[in-house]
Amino acid sequence: MDVAHHLPPQSDYKVQHELGGARFIVSAEGCRITDGEGVTMLDGMAGLWCVNIGYGRKELAEAAYDQMLELPFYNTFFKTATPPPVRLAAKIAEKMAIGNPDLTHVFFNNSGSEANDTIFRLVRYYWDLKGESKRKIFISRKNAYHGSTVASASLGGMTFMHEQGGLPIPGVEHVDQPYQFGEGFDETPEAFATRVANTIEERILAVGPENVAAFIGEPVQGAGGVIIPPNTYWPQVEAICRKYGILLVCDEVICGFGRLGHWFGHQYFGIKPDLITMAKGMSSGYLPISAVGVSRHIVDLMVEKGGEFAHGFTYSGHPTCAAVALANIEILESEGLVGRTKTVTGPYFANALKRLSDHPLVGEVRSLGLIGAIEIVSRKGTNQRFGGAEGTAGPIVRDLCIEGGLMVRAIRDSIVMCPPLTISEAEIDELVSIIEKALNAADPLL
Ligand code: PLP
Numbered sequence: 001m002d003v004a005h006h007l008p009p010q011s012d013y014k015v016q017h018e019l020g021g022a023r024f025i026v027s028a029e030g031c032r033i034t035d036g037e038g039v040t041m042l043d044g045m046a047g048l049w050c051v052n053i054g055y056g057r058k059e060l061a062e063a064a065y066d067q068m069l070e071l072p073f074y075n076t077f078f079k080t081a082t083p084p085p086v087r088l089a090a091k092i093a094e095k096m097a098i099g100n101p102d103l104t105h106v107f108f109n110n111s112g113s114e115a116n117d118t119i120f121r122l123v124r125y126y127w128d129l130k131g132e133s134k135r136k137i138f139i140s141r142k143n144a145y146h147g148s149t150v151a152s153a154s155l156g157g158m159t160f161m162h163e164q165g166g167l168p169i170p171g172v173e174h175v176d177q178p179y180q181f182g183e184g185f186d187e188t189p190e191a192f193a194t195r196v197a198n199t200i201e202e203r204i205l206a207v208g209p210e211n212v213a214a215f216i217g218e219p220v221q222g223a224g225g226v227i228i229p230p231n232t233y234w235p236q237v238e239a240i241c242r243k244y245g246i247l248l249v250c251d252e253v254i255c256g257f258g259r260l261g262h263w264f265g266h267q268y269f270g271i272k273p274d275l276i277t278m279a280k281g282m283s284s285g286y287l288p289i290s291a292v293g294v295s296r297h298i299v300d301l302m303v304e305k306g307g308e309f310a311h312g313f314t315y316s317g318h319p320t321c322a323a324v325a326l327a328n329i330e331i332l333e334s335e336g337l338v339g340r341t342k343t344v345t346g347p348y349f350a351n352a353l354k355r356l357s358d359h360p361l362v363g364e365v366r367s368l369g370l371i372g373a374i375e376i377v378s379r380k381g382t383n384q385r386f387g388g389a390e391g392t393a394g395p396i397v398r399d400l401c402i403e404g405g406l407m408v409r410a411i412r413d414s415i416v417m418c419p420p421l422t423i424s425e426a427e428i429d430e431l432v433s434i435i436e437k438a439l440n441a442a443d444p445l446l
Contacts, residue, residue: 009148028055031420031427033407044401044408044417044431049222049254049371050280053331054422060286063327067320076108076317085317088326089291095329096276096293099267103276105294108317112253113147115277115290116216119249120151121311123214123275126247126298129305135213139203139246141177145223146216146251155216157224173207175199177221178229181364181375185383189230196229197236204244214247214275215240219265222254222418225411226373228366234269247274253290257281258332258421260369261342268368274298284328289321337421341369348425352432361393361439361446370421373414374435378446385413386446393446400438406431 002021007013016022024036031054034040046052053060067084074082089106096103107122109115120138127135140146142157153161154168157177162168176183176199184192204212215237221227241248248271255265256278262268264276275298279290302309315321332338346369353365353372363377376393378386386393394410401408401415409416415435419427 030054030056031423040405041402042406042419042427042431042434044406044419046418046420047285048280049259049418050285052257052259052281052421053284053328053335053337054420057284057286057327057331059331060284060324060327063323064287064320067323071319073315073319075314077312082317082319082322084319084322084326088317088322088329091326091329092278092282092291092293095263098263099270100272100295102272102274102295102297103293104296105299107292107294108322109279109290109292109313110288110315110318110321111147111290112251112277112279113149113152114313115253115279115292116146116152116155116251117149118292118311119214119216119275119277120155122292122294122298122309123247123249125309125311126301127213129301129307132210134211136171137173137207137212138171139173139175139200139212139215141217141221142174143177143179143224143227144174144216144218144221144251146218146253173203175203177224177227178233179221179225179227180230181366181383190232193230193233193236197233197240200237201240201243204240204246209244209246212244212246214249216249216251218251218253219255219269220260220368220371222371222416223411225414226366226371226416226418228368229269231269234266234271238271238273249273249275249277252276252293253279254281254371254418257284257329258338258341258369259371259418261338261346262369263338282328283321283325286328287318287321287324289318289325332421335422341421345421345423345425345428346370349423349428352428355432356436356439359436359439361397361443367417370423371416371418373411373416376413376415376439376442393442396445397435397438397442400441401434404434404437406434406438408435 025033026036027034032040033043092106140155144157146152146155154172157174176196178196180192250266250273252264260268274295276293283289350367361376363375365374378384390412394413398410
């Protein structure tokens with residue numbers, strides 16, 4: 001049936017047919033997933049960077065069940081509302097205020113892509129209202145991932161996505177990413193951060209500051225390969241945005257809801273974005289829901305000027321999804337999972353990964369909170385790749401990890417990890433030892 005009828009996302013359909021279909025994941029509990037053959041694995045990816053509270057939480061099932069019986073759906077268009085999304089907006093505002101009390105309001109969508117599409121429209125709407133309609137350009141980074149819709153894929157910097165369908169759409173400029181291992185190997189972190197941040201200012205000047213609407217970036221690039229910028233990078237980006245009056249947008253779809261040991265990733269870097277997007281960990285993936293966090297100064301202008309923001313989705317603020325997201329946040333709070341990531345599991349994960357630094361195949365290990373990557377190189381002490389091109393070694397090591405009982409992803413030659421925030425210290429040790437065995441087994445094959 002999978003081959004006959006199902007077209008999965010981001011997939012090579014020739015490979016799907018050659019394999020005779022996908023590997024089915026049929027159940028899960030805690031940090032472990034079980035496939036259709038009954039094989040249980042540690043989930044090193046939290047589903048798809050999202051199951052922050054782990055699997056099997058009855059509280060979320062009950063929240064969905066209760067809400068479906070009470071009111072499964074009603075829209076939030078035309079001056080109506082339902083209680084769950086309003087409560088959720090207030091709860092999210094409380095978390096956003098920790099880093100930036102100006103982030104007061106929330107606009108709901110269903111996916112990360114839609115949240116970034118909303119940014120595209122809301123930011124341009126804001127500049128129109130402000131009487132600066134020329135400000136249409138978004139500056140983003142190469143190798144960023146902001147989603148798969150036309151606008152969000154354009155905001156993203158994945159060339160393989162742009163090549164299909166003539167993207168990006170006009171009005172998006174891509175500058176350098178802060179990927180020091182790949183693109184600033186011999187520089188100090190500070191010099192590298194300054195050089196890369198300066199590419200933003202150079203581009204602003206090249207296109208004319210009066211034409212630039214916003215800069216968008218993930219605090220830590222996830223799908224790009226867990227790119228953790230030097231600590232000086234984001235404050236420099238923020239200063240450049242402020243200098244030219246450009247809105248700063250953080251895509252918190254992966255970093256939000258505790259991943260970096262803070263409610264939002266920008267809080268770790270100490271910056272104050274004007275807008276943020278969030279999804280994934282917002283409901284731990286139990287139901288689809290996303291949001292855009294909006295600053296008071298943007299809301300104030302829309303209130304002052306009046307007129308309809310002609311944008312929204314049938315399921316914006318879906319009451320059942322919102323009820324589940326609230327139950328998810330309650331668990332993050334009651335189990336202290338954000339603080340635990342910062343002070344216990346994040347540091348433990350970093351230390352455990354360090355054990356792999358000496359492995360002959362490992363060029364770098366890096367992590368922040370509970371997201372991390374291991375770079376595989378052909379010559380220790382360099383950033384050279386096997387076969388001279390990226391993407392040879394990564395899939396081999398990934399497959400060996402999966403065989404060894406750990407679900408991880410290979411992004412080019414990085415093994416990336418993003419386990420549930422509920423992972424125990426013993427499970428972190430298990431994760432690292434499976435990767436170590438996979439690296440040992442890969443060595444003779446490379
Ligand atoms: N933004 C980031 C940083 C992401 O990682 C993703 C998905 O992985 C998205 C946006 C798109 O989210 P969705 O797949 O829910 O549309």
